[in-house]
Amino acid sequence: MRKTALLLGSAFVALAGLAVTGPAGAQERSVVIKGFGAKSGVVRSFGVNSEAAMRAAAELINSQGGVKLGDGATGKIEVEFLDDRCTAEEGISVVRRIASGPTLVAIGPTCSNVAEPLFGVLQKKAGDASDSGLQFPIFTDVAIKGGLAKISEWAFRNVPSEAEMYTSLFSWVKQTKPDLKTIFAGVEENFAHSRATWYAVMKEAAPKAGLEVKGEAKWLLEDTNFAQQVREIKAAAPDILAIAAHPFTTCGVLKEMRRQGVKVKMLIGLTSSSSLETLQGCAREAEGIVIPTSFAPVNQAAEAAAAQAAKFNGSLDLHSAATYENMFILKKLMEEQGVLAKPDTVQADREKIRKGLAALKETGGLLGTSKRTDDREAVKPYLYVHAKDGKWVVLHNPVTN
Amino acid sequence: MDFYYSLAQIIGFHTLLGLSAYIVLQTGQVSLAQAGFFAIGAYVAGMLTVLAGWHLVPAMLVAGLGAALMACLVGFPALRVRGLMLVIATLAFGEAVRLFFFNFDYQIAKGEVKIGPLGGEGFRQIRWFPENGWTSLEVMLFVWTVVALVAGALWWNDRSRFGAVLRAVGEDEVAAQSVGINLTAVKVTAMTIGGFIAGLGGAIYAHYTTHIEHLNFNVLLATFAIAYPILGGLRSVFGTIVAAIFVQGFLVEGLRFLGDWRNLLFGALIVLAMNLRPHGLIDAATARRLARLFSREQWRGEQRRA
Amino acid sequence: MGFVDYVQAIIDGLLFGTTYSLIGIGFTLVFGVMQKINMSYAAGSLAGAYCGLVGPQLMGLPPWSVFPLSIAASGVIGYLIYLTCFRFIPLASPLATLMSTVGMLLLLDEIIVHSTAGMPQNYPAIYDGDPIEIGDFMLRADLVGVFLVCVVAMAVLLALLYRTRLGMATRAVAQQPVAAQLCGMRLQAVNGLTFVIAGLLGGVAGAMIGASVGMLSPLIAGPITVKGLIVTVIGGLGSIPGAIVAGLMVGAAENLFQALRNVTERDIYVMLLLFVFLVVRPGGLFSGRGHD
Numbered sequence: 001m002r003k004t005a006l007l008l009g010s011a012f013v014a015l016a017g018l019a020v021t022g023p024a025g026a027q028e029r030s031v032v033i034k035g036f037g038a039k040s041g042v043v044r045s046f047g048v049n050s051e052a053a054m055r056a057a058a059e060l061i062n063s064q065g066g067v068k069l070g071d072g073a074t075g076k077i078e079v080e081f082l083d084d085r086c087t088a089e090e091g092i093s094v095v096r097r098i099a100s101g102p103t104l105v106a107i108g109p110t111c112s113n114v115a116e117p118l119f120g121v122l123q124k125k126a127g128d129a130s131d132s133g134l135q136f137p138i139f140t141d142v143a144i145k146g147g148l149a150k151i152s153e154w155a156f157r158n159v160p161s162e163a164e165m166y167t168s169l170f171s172w173v174k175q176t177k178p179d180l181k182t183i184f185a186g187v188e189e190n191f192a193h194s195r196a197t198w199y200a201v202m203k204e205a206a207p208k209a210g211l212e213v214k215g216e217a218k219w220l221l222e223d224t225n226f227a228q229q230v231r232e233i234k235a236a237a238p239d240i241l242a243i244a245a246h247p248f249t250t251c252g253v254l255k256e257m258r259r260q261g262v263k264v265k266m267l268i269g270l271t272s273s274s275s276l277e278t279l280q281g282c283a284r285e286a287e288g289i290v291i292p293t294s295f296a297p298v299n300q301a302a303e304a305a306a307a308q309a310a311k312f313n314g315s316l317d318l319h320s321a322a323t324y325e326n327m328f329i330l331k332k333l334m335e336e337q338g339v340l341a342k343p344d345t346v347q348a349d350r351e352k353i354r355k356g357l358a359a360l361k362e363t364g365g366l367l368g369t370s371k372r373t374d375d376r377e378a379v380k381p382y383l384y385v386h387a388k389d390g391k392w393v394v395l396h397n398p399v400t401n
Numbered sequence: 402m403d404f405y406y407s408l409a410q411i412i413g414f415h416t417l418l419g420l421s422a423y424i425v426l427q428t429g430q431v432s433l434a435q436a437g438f439f440a441i442g443a444y445v446a447g448m449l450t451v452l453a454g455w456h457l458v459p460a461m462l463v464a465g466l467g468a469a470l471m472a473c474l475v476g477f478p479a480l481r482v483r484g485l486m487l488v489i490a491t492l493a494f495g496e497a498v499r500l501f502f503f504n505f506d507y508q509i510a511k512g513e514v515k516i517g518p519l520g521g522e523g524f525r526q527i528r529w530f531p532e533n534g535w536t537s538l539e540v541m542l543f544v545w546t547v548v549a550l551v552a553g554a555l556w557w558n559d560r561s562r563f564g565a566v567l568r569a570v571g572e573d574e575v576a577a578q579s580v581g582i583n584l585t586a587v588k589v590t591a592m593t594i595g596g597f598i599a600g601l602g603g604a605i606y607a608h609y610t611t612h613i614e615h616l617n618f619n620v621l622l623a624t625f626a627i628a629y630p631i632l633g634g635l636r637s638v639f640g641t642i643v644a645a646i647f648v649q650g651f652l653v654e655g656l657r658f659l660g661d662w663r664n665l666l667f668g669a670l671i672v673l674a675m676n677l678r679p680h681g682l683i684d685a686a687t688a689r690r691l692a693r694l695f696s697r698e699q700w701r702g703e704q705r706r707a
Numbered sequence: 708m709g710f711v712d713y714v715q716a717i718i719d720g721l722l723f724g725t726t727y728s729l730i731g732i733g734f735t736l737v738f739g740v741m742q743k744i745n746m747s748y749a750a751g752s753l754a755g756a757y758c759g760l761v762g763p764q765l766m767g768l769p770p771w772s773v774f775p776l777s778i779a780a781s782g783v784i785g786y787l788i789y790l791t792c793f794r795f796i797p798l799a800s801p802l803a804t805l806m807s808t809v810g811m812l813l814l815l816d817e818i819i820v821h822s823t824a825g826m827p828q829n830y831p832a833i834y835d836g837d838p839i840e841i842g843d844f845m846l847r848a849d850l851v852g853v854f855l856v857c858v859v860a861m862a863v864l865l866a867l868l869y870r871t872r873l874g875m876a877t878r879a880v881a882q883q884p885v886a887a888q889l890c891g892m893r894l895q896a897v898n899g900l901t902f903v904i905a906g907l908l909g910g911v912a913g914a915m916i917g918a919s920v921g922m923l924s925p926l927i928a929g930p931i932t933v934k935g936l937i938v939t940v941i942g943g944l945g946s947i948p949g950a951i952v953a954g955l956m957v958g959a960a961e962n963l964f965q966a967l968r969n970v971t972e973r974d975i976y977v978m979l980l981l982f983v984f985l986v987v988r989p990g991g992l993f994s995g996r997g998h999d
Contacts, residue, residue, distance in 0.1 A: 041925070044820050048824055083657075113523070113612075113616065116523065121610075130534050131531050132533075192521055221926070224930075225720075225723045225920075247827055251922055261837065280829065281829055479982075486944075489936055490982055490985040493979070497978040504972055520971075631805070664820075668811060672807050675806045675807035
C-alpha cells in the first residue's frame with residue numbers, strides 16, 4: 001500500500017517537473033483568447049457553435065506551429081468559452097473577469113443586447129485618460145444589430161453588414177425577377193436587431209431598388225398567435241414578404257400563412273434565421289425562403305472549416321464562421337504586431353491588438369476578402385441561400401458571378 | 402481585482418432590489434411590481450444624467466422619488482387585494498410599466514447623434530461613471546455606501562415602533578386592525594419606501610450596464626426581487642444581503658467553473674435551498690443566534706469598559 | 708379595419724384562448740386543493756410536451772403518438788414537482804413553496820434548453836386541413852379541435868372530481884384537511900394524486916399549445932406561465948368554470964386590443980385592464996372562496 005503511494009507520488013512529482021520545465025525549454029508561451037456568449041437560454045445553439053468554431057480554429061493554429069510571438073518564441077493559443085446567459089449584467093461581468101486575467105482579446109458576445117451595454121462599458125476613445133472605461137479589445141462574431149462598434153474604439157466586429165447585403169439582394173431581385181413590384185414586412189417589434197433590420201435597413205433599401213413598400217405587420221418575440229398579422233399580409237397582397245424575425249416567430253408566421261392559404265411570390269428572411277433552427281422548426285413551410293448570409297460551405301476552405309468545427313460538435317453558420325475567421329485574423333495580427341504574451345505585457349499586448357485591428361483595411365475570410373470600415377465594422381462577402389428540401393442551398397453568389 | 406469590484410456592484414443593486422421587496426414583504430404583501438419601480442428609477446436617472454447633464458446623486462434621488470410616487474399611487478388600489486391576487490395585480494402593473502418603456506421615445510440631438518430612450522431599441526450610452534473618470538473601486542464604494550445607508554435605515558426601522566407595526570400587519574391583519582392600526586396607511590407607506598429603494602437600485606443598474614431596454618425589467622427580475630428576501634428569511638435585512646450574495650456571487654459567478662452545469666444547478670439549488678431551509682437562509686433561529694452573538698459582544702464590551 | 712375585422716379578431720382570440728384556459732385550470736386545481744401556487748406548472752406542461760417528441764423523433768413512432776406520450780410524461784413530471792417542491796416543505800410556509808417552484812420553473816426551462824440547444828421543435832397539429840369559413844369569418848379548424856379537446860378534458864376532470872371516490876377525497880382534503888385526515892384519508896397521497904391529475908391536464912394543455920402553435924420553444928414557458936396565472940385569478944382562485952371563461956376572455960381581449968391599437972401597446976392595455984379588474988373585483992369572476 002505504502003509502496004504504491006510512493007510510486008504514485010514520485011510519478012506525480014516527475015510529471016509536475018515535466019510540466020514546469022517543458023514549455024520553458026521550448027520557449028513556448030500560451031496566448032489566451034477567450035470567447036463568451038450565450039450557452040443557456042433560447043440562444044444556446046449560438047454559444048455552442050461559437051465555442052466549437054473557436055476550439056476548432058485554435059487546434060488548427062496550434063497544430064500548424066502556433067503563433068510567432070514578438071521575441072521569436074512560439075505562442076500556443078489557449079481558449080475558454082464563458083456563458084453570459086444573453087444578459088447585459090452577466091456579459092459585463094464575464095468580460096471584466098476575462099480582462100482581469102492574462103487574456104489578450106475576447107471574441108463575443110452572442111446577443112446584441114449584451115454587446116450594446118458591454119461596448120458602453122469600454123473606454124470610448126482609446127487613450128483618453130479622462131475616460132475610466134475598460135481598456136480591453138473585443139472582436140465580436142455574432143451580435144449583429146447595425147452600427148454597434150461605433151460605441152467604443154475598443155470594440156470591433158466581424159459581422160456582415162446588413163445594409164450592404166439587403167441592398168444588393170433587392171437589386172438582384174429587381175434584375176432577375178422584374179415582375180416582383182411590392183414588398184411587405186413582418187417585424188418582431190420587441191427585438192432590437194429584428195426591428196433595426198426592417199426599419200433601418202430593408203425599408204430604406206427596398207424603395208431604392210424600385211420596390212414599393214406596402215407597410216408592415218408587427219408581432220412580438222414570444223408571440224404564438226399570428227392570425228391577425230397573416231390577415232394583414234393577405235390584405236396587402238405583396239409580391240415579396242420580408243420577415244425580420246428570429247426562427248421561432250418566423251416559423252409561427254409561416255405556419256399560419258399555410259393554414260390561411262396565404263401565398264407570396266417570394267419570401268425573404270432575417271440573416272440570423274439562415275440557421276439550422278428554422279429548418280428544425282418548420283422545414284416544410286420555410287421552403288423557398290431567401291436569406292442573404294455571410295457563410296455557406298461553398299468552397300474548399302469553407303468546407304474544411306466546417307468539417308473541423310464538426311469535430312468539436314458544432315456546426316458552422318454565419319455566426320460561428322465569423323468566430324473561426326476571427327481566430328485566424330487575430331493570429332496574423334498578433335504576429336504582425338509582435339505581441340509578446342508575457343505576464344507583464346498583457347496591457348501592452350491588448351493595446352497592440354487594438355491598434356492592429358483598427359488599422360486593418362481588409363481581412364481574409366472563408367468566402368473571400370472582407371473590407372474593414374473606419375468605424376470598426378466589416379463588409380463581408382455574402383451570398384444568398386434558400387431553403388430547399390430541408391437544407392440551406394446557395395441560390396446566388398454575387399462574389400463569383 | 403476589477404472583476405470583484407464589478408461583481409460587488411452587481412450584488413449591490415440586486416441587494417437594493419431585494420430590500421425594496423423586503424419592506425413590502427414585512428407587511429405580508431408579495432409584490433411583483435418592484436421590477437417596474439426599478440425600471441422607473443433606471444430610466445429617470447439615465448435621462449437626467451445623459452439628457453439633462455445632472456450629477457448622479459441628485460439624479461438618483463429624483464429617480465427614487467419618482468419611483469416612490471408611482472409606488473404610492475399604485476399602492477392605494479393594489480393593496481385592496483391580498484395574497485395571490487395581489488401578486489398578479491402587481492405583476493400586471495410591473496409589466497405595464499415595462500411595456501410603457503417599450504413604447505417610450507424621447508430623443509434629443511446631441512451633436513450629430515441622437516441620444517435618449519428609443520422604444521424597443523433601448524437607451525444607450527449612460528456612461529456617467531466612466532465619463533467622470535470613476536474607477537471600479539470608487540463605483541463599488543459608492544454603491545455599497547448607498548446599500549449600507551438603506552440597509553442601515555431598514556435595520557434601524559426593524560427595531561423601531563414603525564417596524565413593529567409593519568410586522569404586526571404582516572402577522573395578523575385583523576389583530577393589527579383591532580388595536581387601531583390603519584392598515585392602508587401602513588401598507589402604502591411600506592410600498593412607497595419600497596418604491597424609493599427600488600428606484601435607487603434601478604438608477605445604479607442603468608449606470609452599471611450603460612444601456613437599458615425594456616426586456617431587462619421583465620417578470621424574472623420581479624421574481625428575483627422577492628426571491629432575495631424570501632431566500633434570505635424575512636427576519637433581518639442581513640438575510641436579503643446574504644441571499645443576494647448567494648444568488649449573484651455564488652450561483653451566478655461562483656459556479657462558473659462548472660460550465661454547462663451551472664445553468665442547470667441554478668434552479669436545482671434554489672429548490673434544494675427551500676427544502677432544507679423553508680424559512681430562509683437566515684431564519685428566526687439563526688437570527689436569534691446572531692442577535693445573541695452581537696449582544697454578548699456588546700455585553701463583553703460594556704464589561705471591559707466598566 | 709372594419710367591424711368584420713374586429714369580430715374576426717375576437718374569434719381568433721377566443722379560439723386561441725382555450726389553451727390559456729387549460730393552463731389556468733391546472734393552476735386553479737392545485738390551488739383549490741393545497742391553497743398553494745405551483746409556479747412551475749406551465750413549464751412542467753411544456754416539458755411534458757417536449758418529452759412527447761421523443762416518440763416520433765427518436766423512437767420512430769407515428770406523429771400522433773406525441774399526444775399520449777406528452778400527457779403521460781406531464782403526469783409524471785407533475786408528481787416529481789410535488790415531491791421536490793411541496794412534499795418536504797411545511798404546509799404553513801407558502802412563500803417557501805412559491806420559491807421552490809420558481810426554482811423548478813428555471814430548472815425545467817434549462818433542461819429543455821440543454822436537450823434541444825434551445826432550437827424550436829416542430830410539433831404536429833391535431834388537424835392539418837383548411838380553415839372553416841362561415842360567411843365573412845374564418846375559423847382555424849385545428850383550434851376548433853383544440854377547443855373540443857379542452858372541453859372533453861374539463862368534462863373528464865369534473866366527472867373525476869364529482870363522480871368518483873378519488874374526487875371526493877380530493878375535495879374533502881381541499882375543504883377540510885384536518886377533518887379529512889381524521890376520516891382516515893392520507894393527506895400526502897391525495898395531494899400527490901392531485902399533482903398527477905393536474906399534471907395530466909397540463910400534458911393536454913402542453914400538447915394542445917404545441918399543436919396550435921405548431922412548434923415548441925423554451926421561449927413560451929414564461930408567457931404561458933403569466934397567462935395561466937392571469938386566467939387563474941380572473942376566473943377566481945379554485946374555480947374551474949371561472950378559469951375556462953377567463954382563458955377565453957384573455958385571448959379575446961388580447962386580440963381585440965391588438966386590432967384596435969397596436970401590437971406593441973396590446974399588452975399594456977391587457978395588464979391595465981387586469982389591474983383594474985382585480986382592484987374592482989378582488990374575488991375574480993366566480994369567487995368560490997372568500998379567503999386567499
